[in-house]
Amino acid sequence: MEIIDANTMFGPWPRERADMSLDRLVSALSNRGVARAITLSTTGIFHSYNDGNAETLEGCQGKSNLTPAATIDPRGYFAGMNMTAKLVAQGFKMFRFFPSEQGWPLDHAVFEDILDELEPTPTPIMINASRTGDASALGRILGGRQHPLILEGVTFETLAEAVSVMKKHSNIYVETHGLIAPGGIKFLAEQVGAERIVFGSDCPRSSLAGALRLMNESGLSDEDKAKVFGGNIMRLLGG
Amino acid sequence: MAIVDVRVQVGTIPIWGTQFSEGHLRRMMEKYGISRCVVSSTKASTCDFISGNDAVSQLAGKGGIYGCAVVNTQYPPQSIEDMRRRMSSPAFVALLIRSGLPNKPVTLDECSEILNAFRRYAKVVMIEASNREGVLAADEIARAFGGLKFVLLSMGGAAWRTAIDVADKTLNLVLEVSGSLNPDKIRLAVERVGAHRMVFGTNMPIYDPSITVGLVEGADISDVDRRLIFEGTANRLFGWASRESSE
Numbered sequence: 001m002e003i004i005d006a007n008t009m010f011g012p013w014p015r016e017r018a019d020m021s022l023d024r025l026v027s028a029l030s031n032r033g034v035a036r037a038i039t040l041s042t043t044g045i046f047h048s049y050n051d052g053n054a055e056t057l058e059g060c061q062g063k064s065n066l067t068p069a070a071t072i073d074p075r076g077y078f079a080g081m082n083m084t085a086k087l088v089a090q091g092f093k094m095f096r097f098f099p100s101e102q103g104w105p106l107d108h109a110v111f112e113d114i115l116d117e118l119e120p121t122p123t124p125i126m127i128n129a130s131r132t133g134d135a136s137a138l139g140r141i142l143g144g145r146q147h148p149l150i151l152e153g154v155t156f157e158t159l160a161e162a163v164s165v166m167k168k169h170s171n172i173y174v175e176t177h178g179l180i181a182p183g184g185i186k187f188l189a190e191q192v193g194a195e196r197i198v199f200g201s202d203c204p205r206s207s208l209a210g211a212l213r214l215m216n217e218s219g220l221s222d223e224d225k226a227k228v229f230g231g232n233i234m235r236l237l238g239g
Numbered sequence: 240m241a242i243v244d245v246r247v248q249v250g251t252i253p254i255w256g257t258q259f260s261e262g263h264l265r266r267m268m269e270k271y272g273i274s275r276c277v278v279s280s281t282k283a284s285t286c287d288f289i290s291g292n293d294a295v296s297q298l299a300g301k302g303g304i305y306g307c308a309v310v311n312t313q314y315p316p317q318s319i320e321d322m323r324r325r326m327s328s329p330a331f332v333a334l335l336i337r338s339g340l341p342n343k344p345v346t347l348d349e350c351s352e353i354l355n356a357f358r359r360y361a362k363v364v365m366i367e368a369s370n371r372e373g374v375l376a377a378d379e380i381a382r383a384f385g386g387l388k389f390v391l392l393s394m395g396g397a398a399w400r401t402a403i404d405v406a407d408k409t410l411n412l413v414l415e416v417s418g419s420l421n422p423d424k425i426r427l428a429v430e431r432v433g434a435h436r437m438v439f440g441t442n443m444p445i446y447d448p449s450i451t452v453g454l455v456e457g458a459d460i461s462d463v464d465r466r467l468i469f470e471g472t473a474n475r476l477f478g479w480a481s482r483e484s485s486e
Contacts, residue, residue: 016397016421017400018421018423019423028422032457156254156255156445157254160255180446180447180450181252181255181444181445181446181447182267182443182444182446182447182448183447184447202420203422204422205421206420206421206422207420207421207422207450207453207454207457208422208457209422209453209454209456209457210420210449210450210451210452210453210454210457211450211453212453213449213450213452213453213456214447214449214450214453216449217270217447217449
């Protein structure tokens with residue numbers, strides 16, 4: 001069963017001392033048998049998305065097991081720049097957004113502009129939805145847009161909200177690393193289907209070994225595990 | 240390798256409202272090879288410590304399940320009275336002190352009266368801390384009551400480095416390893432504090448045990464240290480090691 005980790009990062013993490021070097025990420029993936037990871041540089045979260053995206057491309061260069069994700073901070077983006085198309089052309093396969101870390105509300109006008117820019121492309125979006133109300137807000141903002149949107153950071157406190165939104169929007173998915181309540185992943189699969197769940201570990205900030213064990217003991221069938229571990233994200237990435 | 244889980248709760252799971260009963264706990268113990276666990280009540284932690292402790296007393300002392308009584312520093316006389324009802328029993332092996340307010344750490348001035356009354360039992364005290372303020376407050380309490388053994392639950396949460404710093408100097412403070420999933424946490428704590436002062440806890444049913452089992456299994460430490468964390472330290476802390484060797 002091929003494992004793809006949809007949520008990894010590398011680079012500085014100013015809010016907590018952590019070794020999040022690229023070498024460490026690569027080594028963890030290799031040690032734990034993860035075939036491929038979608039990753040980005042944290043410089044793009046905390047400093048400059050332009051610098052961060054450049055670091056991401058550089059870090060992924062020559063590493064066939066790393067797939068680059070781009071980020072854009074809506075606070076510093078002007079609609080009409082059409083940067084999303086340029087980033088897709090550069091080889092980025094996912095867009096990630098960090099409203100909680102960067103301190104912007106989900107109904108930020110520029111974020112909606114970016115969603116509009118992305119709508120013609122099939123590139124999936126991953127966004128942090130750890131706060132109560134985040135998933136609901138995203139459901140409202142999404143409206144009739146059909147872009148694949150992966151919620152990251154959903155916990156047992158926000159799972160009910162995420163499920164409600166997922167039932168109304170078939171293009172919303174959930175990443176697993178926050179679902180550490182017993183039975184949380186299986187419950188989610190029963191509610192919305194295993195094809196709407198994507199494996200992610202938050203490695204190297206969080207334990208990859210723990211995330212893998214959680215998935216392996218989730219109680220999902222082998223067929224559903226294969227979907228969560230890799231099949232779903234492969235489909236979203238276009239194979 | 241057997242596991243001793245020093246941090247388990249039973250009862251209604253907050254927010255979700257579903258039950259985590261003795262039957263659920265026994266199945267989880269079997270699944271993860273947990274030979275002993277220390278259990279408190281979800282209700283005791285969130286709203287009513289007396290009725291929660293009553294519920295725990297129904298299952299404590301049987302089949303590897305031991306009780307942890309919860310007290311609330313907002314209610315010192317009631318806490319002391321309830322503690323006296325439980326702590327003479329060998330079924331209750333620990334006391335968990337809570338402030339009664341979410342995310343507010345217990346402070347020395349708030350818990351001194353309760354801990355003075357608790358000293359006679361010579362059992363383990365558990366304190367929750369999820370940030371730096373809480374870790375420092377727990378450290379102050381442990382220093383003031385040097386004759387008692389304290390377990391810092393969740394290893395300080397996000398403030399796990401602070402927890403390691405204080406445990407390095409405060410020798411009656413033991414670290415329980417759930418909380419942050421930082422993959423360096425376990426190794427750094429072993430290097431600074433030692434596995435002989437670290438105990439395994441899952442905080443189920445809030446967290447799935449597999450995540451913390453995986454965290455410890457994946458840590459870059461020796462098998463001897465891993466065994467201490469999983470069971471050896473707890474067996475010694477709660478007096479089960481000596482009992483086993485004498486049997």
